[in-house]
Amino acid sequence: MPNGLTILDVRDRVHQAQSVTVLTGAGISADSGVPTFRGADGLWKNFRPEELASPEAFARDPQLVWEWYNWRRELLATKRPNAAHEALVQLERLIPDFWVITQNVDGLHAAAGTQNLSEIHGNIWKVRCTQCHSIRPNHDVHLPFPPSCANCGGLLRPHIVWFGESLATEDLEQSYAALQRCDILLIIGTSGVVYPAASFASVAKDHGAFVVEMNMEATPNSSVMDVAFQGRAKELVPLLL
Ligand code: BV8
Numbered sequence: 001m002p003n004g005l006t007i008l009d010v011r012d013r014v015h016q017a018q019s020v021t022v023l024t025g026a027g028i029s030a031d032s033g034v035p036t037f038r039g040a041d042g043l044w045k046n047f048r049p050e051e052l053a054s055p056e057a058f059a060r061d062p063q064l065v066w067e068w069y070n071w072r073r074e075l076l077a078t079k080r081p082n083a084a085h086e087a088l089v090q091l092e093r094l095i096p097d098f099w100v101i102t103q104n105v106d107g108l109h110a111a112a113g114t115q116n117l118s119e120i121h122g123n124i125w126k127v128r129c130t131q132c133h134s135i136r137p138n139h140d141v142h143l144p145f146p147p148s149c150a151n152c153g154g155l156l157r158p159h160i161v162w163f164g165e166s167l168a169t170e171d172l173e174q175s176y177a178a179l180q181r182c183d184i185l186l187i188i189g190t191s192g193v194v195y196p197a198a199s200f201a202s203v204a205k206d207h208g209a210f211v212v213e214m215n216m217e218a219t220p221n222s223s224v225m226d227v228a229f230q231g232r233a234k235e236l237v238p239l240l241l
């Protein structure tokens with residue numbers, strides 16, 4: 001259960017740590033103007049995930065799914081990392097072993113300069129061929145339909161992990177390794193409802209890590225945390241510097 005520790009106590013622990021792992025969700029990008037999934041302005045308010053973020057939806061109506069991703073690409077093209085993303089880049093330079101696991105597909109951690117990064121749900125600025133499975137960066141704000149593979153002419157899909165799809169083995173291996181070796185796990189801006197990311201707090205805790213939550217609201221994982229801070233990521237995360 002959360003105890004009387006202040007954010008300055010956590011800052012001291014972080015600066016003394018050998019290994020720190022961070023798990024982020026849509027909340028860290030909210031301060032960059034990127035809508036979250038389940039909040040009041042959430043993406044899922046207007047859309048139903050199973051209608052769009054699933055292989056079945058893409059098989060049924062690839063054009064509709066691409067229209068949704070084109071809309072999100074257009075929205076994201078104007079967004080920049082905020083003070084929370086930037087603070088994590090500073091921490092990465094200070095702490096011997098630092099790893100960021102993000103559920104976000106917006107690319108803002110990489111844009112801020114984070115090096116040690118696992119984008120476990122993929123990246124909206126990458127496309128994957130449904131035929132030859134080649135993965136390429138693509139920053140076109142709007143892909144004309146049907147987007148076709150330069151390599152084999154196959155239909156391209158977003159390189160994003162949809163519901164019911166497995167996460168990439170390499171991303172899972174990197175994530176579990178980072179969760180098992182860290183002294184501290186910082187969990188920033190996630191509602192803790194999507195698996196397997198929602199189980200990462202328990203994985204780290206089972207390996208003796210000190211687990212800290214920074215979020216606008218309490219989550220189902222809050223009771224697992226050693227300490228939980230409620231507030232905006234762009235205000236809380238820089239306090240760790
Ligand atoms: C898999 C791609 C295994 C789309 C996404 C029943 C029980 C347990 C599991 C399941 C189940 N039924 C189904 C499952 C599995 C399913 C799942 O977990 N479903 C949930 C909904 C129950 N998971 C999967 O399918 C995963 N795959 O398990 O494969 C498998 C095994 C065998 C065979 C096949 C497969 C795949 C999961 C990935 C799904 N893809 N996105 C897209 O993005 O286009 S998930 C989607 O949700 C996003 O990626 C997002 O990252 C993710 C999590 O959301 P959050 O990041 O947490 O965002 P959210 O809006 O929810 O919360 C934001 C938080 O920030 C809030 O708490 C808010 O208070 C806070 N906040 C807001 N502003 C701020 C802030 N905090 C700080 N500062 C602020 N300013």
Ligand code: ZN
Pocket residue numbers: 129130131132133134149150151152153154
């Ligand atoms: Zn191809």
